[in-house]
Amino acid sequence: MTTSIEAAIRARRSIRRYRPEPMPVALLREVLESAGWAPSAHNRQPWRFAVLGPAARARLADAMGARLTVDRLADGDPPEAVAADVARSRARITEAPAVILAGFSLADMDRYPDARRAAAERELALQGTAAALQNLLLAASGRGLGAAWMCAPLFCQDTVRAALDLPADWEPQALVTLGYPANTGRPAARAPIDSRILWLLD
Numbered sequence: 132m133t134t135s136i137e138a139a140i141r142a143r144r145s146i147r148r149y150r151p152e153p154m155p156v157a158l159l160r161e162v163l164e165s166a167g168w169a170p171s172a173h174n175r176q177p178w179r180f181a182v183l184g185p186a187a188r189a190r191l192a193d194a195m196g197a198r199l200t201v202d203r204l205a206d207g208d209p210p211e212a213v214a215a216d217v218a219r220s221r222a223r224i225t226e227a228p229a230v231i232l233a234g235f236s237l238a239d240m241d242r243y244p245d246a247r248r249a250a251a252e253r254e255l256a257l258q259g260t261a262a263a264l265q266n267l268l269l270a271a272s273g274r275g276l277g278a279a280w281m282c283a284p285l286f287c288q289d290t291v292r293a294a295l296d297l298p299a300d301w302e303p304q305a306l307v308t309l310g311y312p313a314n315t316g317r318p319a320a321r322a323p324i325d326s327r328i329l330w331l332l333d
Contacts, residue, residue: 139273142272143269144277144316144317144319145278146278146313146314146316147223147279149228149308149309149312150312152228159229162270162276166263167266168266169263171256171263172252173241175239175256177239177240179233179298179301180231180232181234182231185225187295188224188225188230191224191232191291192221194293195220195283195284195294196217196220198287199220199283200217224306224308227310229310230306231307232295232297233264233267234301234302235256236300237253264280264305279307280305284303285303
């Protein structure tokens with residue numbers, strides 16, 4: 132039997148094209164409230180979200196585009212391909228009706244004197260933030276919104292932090308674009324789950 136939760140999981144798609152209608156702030160708050168109900172280690176809720184207005188989005192897109200240009204040209208990529216990639220990324224960030232930056236903070240996580248456990252605690256914060264992002268995406272889909280998860284901030288965390296003047300303890304992880312979908316997205320495809328399972332039942 133397929134539950135409503137399972138149906139919502141399977142119906143969710145990454146949507147990158149939106150209708151021009153603005154996103155009501157109240158609706159954004161509802162989606163973020165759902166994100167905040169994710170599980171997290173020690174219930175520390177390490178996730179942090181910044182809702183970006185037009186000026187912040189343009190500032191961020193320009194800074195990330197400049198960084199991407201430097202990185203890609205250093206890789207030896209053709210300048211015209213780099214420019215097209217930067218323009219595409221900028222459009223995704225600046226033209227979406229709403230953009231949320233997701234990150235995490237270790238401020239409330241446990242502290243350990245050794246590197247091994249400190250690294251594990253950081254991973255716990257990362258896992259909790261990923262769970263919150265999944266909640267956010269499902270909550271958006273359930274409200275008839277489209278959304279897409281962009282991981283580009285991971286490649287330039289210092290650039291993102293500076294462009295948005297984020298608190299020093301925030302570690303940027305992803306951008307989520309949201310809006311009323313202009314299309315249904317691409318058909319979903321997944322590998323057979325058995326190819327990802329190891330049964331150890333003895």
